[in-house]
Amino acid sequence: MALEPNQVDAILEHVDAHIDDSLERLFGLLRIPSISTDPAYAGECRKTAQWLVDELGTQGVDASIGETDGHPMVTGHARKPDGLNAVFYGHYDVQPVDPIELWNTDPFDPVLNDGKIFARGAVDDKGQVMTFLEACRAFLAVTGSLPIGLSFLIEGEEESASKNFAPFVRANADAYRADLALVCDTGMWDPKTPAIVTGLRGLVAEEMTITCATRDLHSGGYGSAACNPNQVLAELIAGLRNNEGGVTIEGFYDDVVETPDDIREMWKGLDFDEKRFLGDVGLTTPAGEKDRTVFEQVNARPTCEINGISGGYTGEGFKTVIPAKASAKISFRLVADQDPEKIRAAFHAHIRKNLPPDCKVTFADHGAASAVAVPFDGPYMEHAKQALTEEWGREPVLHGGGGSIPAVESIKKYLGLDALMIGFGREDDAVHSPNEKYDLESFHKGIRSWVRLLAKLA
């Protein structure tokens, strides 16, 4: 089905005329607290999946719940055997909401305030998923059918490392044969400039727990003499970084591919303002590798971050305890060609080597993914550049993303598909933070961007 330009205009007009309805549907989705990492919300995750199955059903998609060992997958097919077929990927799960006291509004009672949609998941990823579904809905309303063949894989565990996505895709690969993947879980270059993400970092998520004495001790009786796991944990964490901001784990950088000179040249042309990037969150001084720019650090270098620490008494007041254990949640972002399992093993070895006498360590695996790269050329990429340029009046910036979407690796690995990663988030969206938001403009023009791209692909 090739579309006439005036048909595209009609669809865009339909989007504009019905944006309030689109917003209302998004709010319905945002109201379900689908926090995947906390088992207490398993029922809510399933409810969210069913909501999406029902939603896809109204668009002529043969949608259903796909069971996994974890939260269910939303699956759906409206394929065109003789035409172009794409797999759309997104996720319906969201991050936890703590520290809840810093939210100005209830994270699961979405509000539109000053042109911004505030809610957990507003941008990551419910709002973004809905830009695509609303574009499909507009096509259906105006032309009576979807523009290309589509399959859907909307998972419920992206925020908890996508453990069950790879097995699901591997087991169901035949049903998802297609020409390309479309992913809406990334951001704009800046509020006026769209972006296409051409690479994602990998991820290793680990938890380590240090135990020393067989029980909590009174610091008056055992202080100094007994090793304190809080102290040991702190020393182990401090030892993960050297004075130059680099990671000290042996072999950590062995397989890191240095950024090619031509890419570095392209970066120089970007108006990435390091001062503004840090200044927006109250910082002035880059904290990482001293010999790398901030842009390189967050796009093309591996990292080691301590996402959580806890040990001993952390309530109100004070308790002079030497606890029996302390633990940390640690994640590594990886770049090509770092192997997640090799990095995990190197981390374990590093900690075991530096563990003081009498201390024991246990590790918990919170998931892993390799980095992925998408080629810069090809017809679909060209369509995407054109569509975004038409909608935003500026050419999109093509760049590597700092984050990790493990599913994109699985889609490449098991379906053989490169992903067009297009999203409309902004840097100030407070992803994973209190007061997460999505600009109404991102949502509205996001829908319009997908309409334009789908029309070109059709």
Added chain:
Amino acid sequence: MALEPNQVDAILEHVDAHIDDSLERLFGLLRIPSISTDPAYAGECRKTAQWLVDELGTQGVDASIGETDGHPMVTGHARKPDGLNAVFYGHYDVQPVDPIELWNTDPFDPVLNDGKIFARGAVDDKGQVMTFLEACRAFLAVTGSLPIGLSFLIEGEEESASKNFAPFVRANADAYRADLALVCDTGMWDPKTPAIVTGLRGLVAEEMTITCATRDLHSGGYGSAACNPNQVLAELIAGLRNNEGGVTIEGFYDDVVETPDDIREMWKGLDFDEKRFLGDVGLTTPAGEKDRTVFEQVNARPTCEINGISGGYTGEGFKTVIPAKASAKISFRLVADQDPEKIRAAFHAHIRKNLPPDCKVTFADHGAASAVAVPFDGPYMEHAKQALTEEWGREPVLHGGGGSIPAVESIKKYLGLDALMIGFGREDDAVHSPNEKYDLESFHKGIRSWVRLLAKLA
């Protein structure tokens, strides 16, 4: 009132005959969850204070609630204007119970199991306070009166640094003029050998909170580039100790008085088994200052211990967050002549000096106390040694205690009284830990020990 030897025997027999009643009263006290550090338990603390006021009232003591800016004080007087007067000190508050999942029984539902009383506060300090009150009760039952003049100061904030004890004693000093103080909040030398504690370490309790960015950040977007308060906190904590196990804060050891040679000689005569001391809690290797014995470390050296750390996501699962803040609860044990406020200031200066760019630190004061020393000679000490020798069949060991009882410093400072610190706890009592216990033998022979001492003081 001088007592005949057969009167003392009659009182001891009374104690033996009524030990079940004594235990029942102790269980009543243990059932009230008087956790002083958690504001949620303020009502329970007051209830406990009232329980003790009522209890003292039945012993002819003019007892009442003494209001403070925090939890109330239990006060009481049964003075002998022409005789010997003592102030009894103890505390009715207890430590928090976490980690609650490690308790074998409900911490506030005391049970007697295998000759041991299990409950939060069993030894620290409700069980010990009750040894003294039950001794008084036995005197009253057999002789019709208390043996010496007594005043009571039983506080409700010992476990949260006794912030309001000093002001209370200072303001009410006239009512507490006496000849000596009796304190029951310490332990035995070993299960068969009693002890008199002749010195206590001081304490500085601090909380520091590190903030970096103005909000939580996504580690995929800001990793490495933005300073991570978990990492900064870990590095600051690691930097508090040097490789020799010493504290690195400038001036920390300046006012530390070295242990005199004769005391060191006395220590050599003690059968302190370093291996057993550590081995009892699953350790083999001393963790503190490498050039000091374990005994010296826990009795006569200052310490720096991290009692709690927290930052970022610490719930189930994983969250790739760079938090906006992280914090630690830190305590220092002090020895003579270290000044708590000087140490606090030196700690603040040390942290501020080592704080990386973009980081802010705030401190919270959780209390302080100087170290105290009690002279080894004098008639009361002699009476105490005799009484304990008679009850336990062994001479008590006189030694410095590793813990801190800030009230003992205030009693010395504002009432001018030296304290006889006698207690019946054992090393395996799990003070401040899950499954805290007090041996029935400690309780029973503790009561008998006080009977013997009070008889000698009469």
